[in-house]
Amino acid sequence: MAERTIPTIFSPARRGSVAARAAKLSYEAFLIDHMAAEIIDRLKFVRHRPSRALLLGNASPTLADHLQHSGCEAIPDPGIDEEKPYHASLVDAGFDLICSLNSLDTLNDLPGALIHMHSALAPRGFAVATFVGAPSLPELRQAMLAADGDRPAARMHPSVDVRAAAELIQRAGWHSPVVDSHTLRVSYTSLDRLVSDLRLNGMTSRLASIAPPLTRHGLDQARAAFLHRAGEDGRVVETFEILTLSGWRKRPIS
Numbered sequence: 001m002a003e004r005t006i007p008t009i010f011s012p013a014r015r016g017s018v019a020a021r022a023a024k025l026s027y028e029a030f031l032i033d034h035m036a037a038e039i040i041d042r043l044k045f046v047r048h049r050p051s052r053a054l055l056l057g058n059a060s061p062t063l064a065d066h067l068q069h070s071g072c073e074a075i076p077d078p079g080i081d082e083e084k085p086y087h088a089s090l091v092d093a094g095f096d097l098i099c100s101l102n103s104l105d106t107l108n109d110l111p112g113a114l115i116h117m118h119s120a121l122a123p124r125g126f127a128v129a130t131f132v133g134a135p136s137l138p139e140l141r142q143a144m145l146a147a148d149g150d151r152p153a154a155r156m157h158p159s160v161d162v163r164a165a166a167e168l169i170q171r172a173g174w175h176s177p178v179v180d181s182h183t184l185r186v187s188y189t190s191l192d193r194l195v196s197d198l199r200l201n202g203m204t205s206r207l208a209s210i211a212p213p214l215t216r217h218g219l220d221q222a223r224a225a226f227l228h229r230a231g232e233d234g235r236v237v238e239t240f241e242i243l244t245l246s247g248w249r250k251r252p253i254s
Contacts, residue, residue: 009158010106011208012081019103022202023059031201031240032102034184035130036063038244039099046246048126050097056082056117057103057129058202072097083109086120094122100129104245105160106206114172121249127174132203133181133243134159139229139236143191146225147218153211165245174247181243187235191226194238 022029040063043050050072055064059076067074075095080086082103098117107113117127136159144155160168166179188194198204205211214222230236 006109006112008108008208010108010206014206014208015103015106018204018206019058019202022200029058029201031132031184031197031203032058032060033062035101035242036060036066038130038242039063039101039128040066042128042244042246043097043126046126048097050095050126052095052122053097053099054095054120055099055101056080057099057101057131060101063099063101067097082113082116083107084112084116086116095120096122096125098125098127100127100131102131102202104129105131105133105243106157110160111168111172114169114174118173118247118249123249125249126246127249128244128246130242130244132159133165133241134161136239136241139226139238140191140194142229143222143226147214147222149218149221154207154209155205155211157205157207159241160243162243165243169245169247174245175250177245177247179243179245181241184240184242185237186240187233187237188226189235191223194226194236 022032049070050067053067053072053074054077055074056077064074064076082100098121100117104110104113117129121127137156141156145152148155162179162181166177169177169179186197188197195204226236227234
């Protein structure tokens with residue numbers, strides 16, 4: 001059987017640098033905090049009380065503190081590659097919870113990562129992941145199109161929608177899988193403020209192909225196009241679609 005060819009859409013090096021920069025500014029990362037709250041709510045809903053948890057993706061003091069206060073040993077991301085099989089020491093560590101926060105949407109091999117997460121769970125372990133999916137950031141996308149004119153560059157990430165996410169976790173073997181989404185709307189007075197928020201939350205470009213920098217004229221066009229969408233209060237409402245995926249690992253049949 002021929003090996004599956006995985007296209008290189010995202011740069012692991014850029015993912016790492018973007019996440020490291022965001023970690024230093026986590027006190028301002030309102031989207032990360034919002035996603036952490038989603039994971040906490042999901043754990044409460046399924047009444048799962050883990051004893052050992054592996055936290056992947058963007059750092060969230062909110063999530064780590066919640067788990068530790070509930071008596072769970074929360075192990076921060078040890079720098080593993082989510083697209084490759086986890087080291088045997090992690091697989092055998094008995095994690096009854098694995099959380100991935102704002103990370104899965106920028107992997108080249110998302111199906112593989114979901115399989116690895118499932119494999120690293122202990123029997124009856126629970127996995128939950130949350131990230132920004134489709135159709136997010138429509139105002140920013142329109143602004144970037146206005147900036148590039150007739151020759152648009154690849155500046156925006158492809159996104160995962162609810163239907164695709166549901167199919168992926170089913171194929172990855174997650175038991176009793178659930179995928180849902182909700183919309184978070186945030187208003188901005190300028191394009192620059194939106195970009196600043198994306199930087200603080202580790203959501204700037206992690207694409208492998210580097211788009212040419214915007215010219216001064218292009219940036220002015222983008223800013224004007226963004227503000228053209230403002231309401232009477234002078235603010236533009238941007239949309240973030242938050243996807244949350246969860247599922248279990250079955251207990252072996254004895």
